[in-house]
Amino acid sequence: MNKPDIYQLRRNELAKQIFAKTGGGIAVVSTASEIARNRDSEFPYRHDSDFYYLTGFEEPGATLVMKVDSNGSKHQLQSHLFCRPKDPEREIWDGIRLGPEAAPEVLGIEYAHSNQELDRKLGELLADQDAVYIRLAESAEADRRLRHWMKQVRGQARSGVNSPSEFHDIEALIHEMRLFKDAHEIDIMRRAAAISARAHIRAMQICKPGMREYQLEAELLHEFRNSGAQSVAYNSIVAGGANSCILHYRAGSTELRNGELCLIDAGCELDGYASDITRTFPVNGKFTGPQRALYDITLAAQEAAIAMTKPGNTFMQPHEAALTALTQGLLDEKLLKIADVGSLENAIETGAYRRFYMHRTSHWLGMDVHDVGSYREASLDSSSEDKPWRILKSGMVMTIEPGLYVRPADDVDEKFWNIGIRIEDDVVINNSGCELISRGVPVNADEIEALMKNV
Ligand code: GLY
Ligand code: MN
Ligand code: MN
Numbered sequence: 001m002n003k004p005d006i007y008q009l010r011r012n013e014l015a016k017q018i019f020a021k022t023g024g025g026i027a028v029v030s031t032a033s034e035i036a037r038n039r040d041s042e043f044p045y046r047h048d049s050d051f052y053y054l055t056g057f058e059e060p061g062a063t064l065v066m067k068v069d070s071n072g073s074k075h076q077l078q079s080h081l082f083c084r085p086k087d088p089e090r091e092i093w094d095g096i097r098l099g100p101e102a103a104p105e106v107l108g109i110e111y112a113h114s115n116q117e118l119d120r121k122l123g124e125l126l127a128d129q130d131a132v133y134i135r136l137a138e139s140a141e142a143d144r145r146l147r148h149w150m151k152q153v154r155g156q157a158r159s160g161v162n163s164p165s166e167f168h169d170i171e172a173l174i175h176e177m178r179l180f181k182d183a184h185e186i187d188i189m190r191r192a193a194a195i196s197a198r199a200h201i202r203a204m205q206i207c208k209p210g211m212r213e214y215q216l217e218a219e220l221l222h223e224f225r226n227s228g229a230q231s232v233a234y235n236s237i238v239a240g241g242a243n244s245c246i247l248h249y250r251a252g253s254t255e256l257r258n259g260e261l262c263l264i265d266a267g268c269e270l271d272g273y274a275s276d277i278t279r280t281f282p283v284n285g286k287f288t289g290p291q292r293a294l295y296d297i298t299l300a301a302q303e304a305a306i307a308m309t310k311p312g313n314t315f316m317q318p319h320e321a322a323l324t325a326l327t328q329g330l331l332d333e334k335l336l337k338i339a340d341v342g343s344l345e346n347a348i349e350t351g352a353y354r355r356f357y358m359h360r361t362s363h364w365l366g367m368d369v370h371d372v373g374s375y376r377e378a379s380l381d382s383s384s385e386d387k388p389w390r391i392l393k394s395g396m397v398m399t400i401e402p403g404l405y406v407r408p409a410d411d412v413d414e415k416f417w418n419i420g421i422r423i424e425d426d427v428v429i430n431n432s433g434c435e436l437i438s439r440g441v442p443v444n445a446d447e448i449e450a451l452m453k454n455v
Contacts, residue, residue: 235251259283
């Protein structure tokens with residue numbers, strides 16, 4: 001399928017849903033703004049994921065407006081892209097702009113206009129429409145713009161023009177679509193995960209005592225960019241020793257010391273899609289006994305979770321499998337004591353494990369690292385607490401990332417202090433189970449040791 005066709009199909013599917021819900025309406029999705037970092041310098045620009053999902057367009061300053069009407073019993077869609085106009089002077093400084101003249105052909109969109117036309121044109125497009133699909137409560141700026149558009153339509157009331165009276169959350173519709181990845185998306189995600197796996201291998205192979213965390217971060221970045229990935233999918237975590245127990249640690253300047261572990265949670269973004277891999281390895285290439293014991297428990301928990309990651313199971317079942325394996329391991333290593341917790345079931349029930357494992361095992365993965373899509377099944381007549389957990393289906397992509405984090409404490413055997421371990425892989429649910437797409441980097445402790453030895 002040609003690239004523009006993918007986006008046309010997605011817009012068409014969204015239009016179909018809008019038609020089914022309200023018989024038509026206007027949908028508005030803007031891309032992300034550029035954000036100043038400091039004087040005359042901006043953060044690297046990243047498009048808005050929803051906008052990109054529907055257009056494939058990466059420039060800032062753009063808005064998609066979809067007009068959905070009825071055509072008998074079917075829907076009819078007209079898409080308008082508002083984008084930056086060509087500007088030879090600005091293009092010398094900031095680079096080439098696609099411009100509204102070329103956009104229809106390149107992007108396969110019906111109409112394109114200068115973004116300077118957006119406010120005026122939306123006043124026209126909203127006339128006599130009942131339903132507007134927009135991001136609700138997004139920002140004060142977005143509210144201000146919507147008020148401005150509505151004011152223009154309301155200003156035409158005496159000429160007999162009706163203004164919209166229903167506002168719907170467009171994200172709910174787009175996010176449900178984004179939860180299920182098509183073949184084109186899965187192909188990109190496989191490649192993103194393969195690049196990230198190579199980056200982890202590179203970091204493991206180069207690591208030796210005395211290096212600093214930021215030096216391993218540099219190796220990861222080298223592999224990402226050298227392989228064509230445009231960016232990191234999130235700030236890389238490179239955490240040596242006690243830092244491995246800080247869940248949102250960033251690569252800092254801590255020295256990686258002999259006998260300690262290094263936890264790397266890093267993934268690239270390729271063509272708008274994230275990968276998300278964590279590996280934990282010994283700085284000197286050889287696990288100590290206590291490190292290995294906790295590593296093997298974490299890996300067993302991941303394997304237990306993977307076995308439960310299949311269509312028909314709920315989103316929570318892999319997490320529950322991981323929890324059972326982790327908690328049993330904590331009991332085996334006497335980090336939790338039967339005398340205190342009573343039983344395995346009780347330790348899970350009361351959340352006694354949370355001291356050592358305080359996050360969930362999975363999240364959706366896609367254009368965003370913590371990707372969109374509801375974790376609960378839609379259910380019309382129950383409150384959100386009662387809605388059942390999402391049933392896993394083919395095309396969903398998620399991470400599986402159990403961990404154990406042991407901080408120093410009087411009642412914890414000192415041999416485990418400051419050991420933080422997480423093992424994270426990315427999986428695509430398919431018709432029979434799941435495909436691990438990030439195992440280009442070894443996960444087994446013996447294989448990691450062999451990899452670090454053979455440099
Ligand atoms: N890297 C973010 C996460 O693992 O959820
Ligand atoms: Mn993750
Ligand atoms: Mn991660």
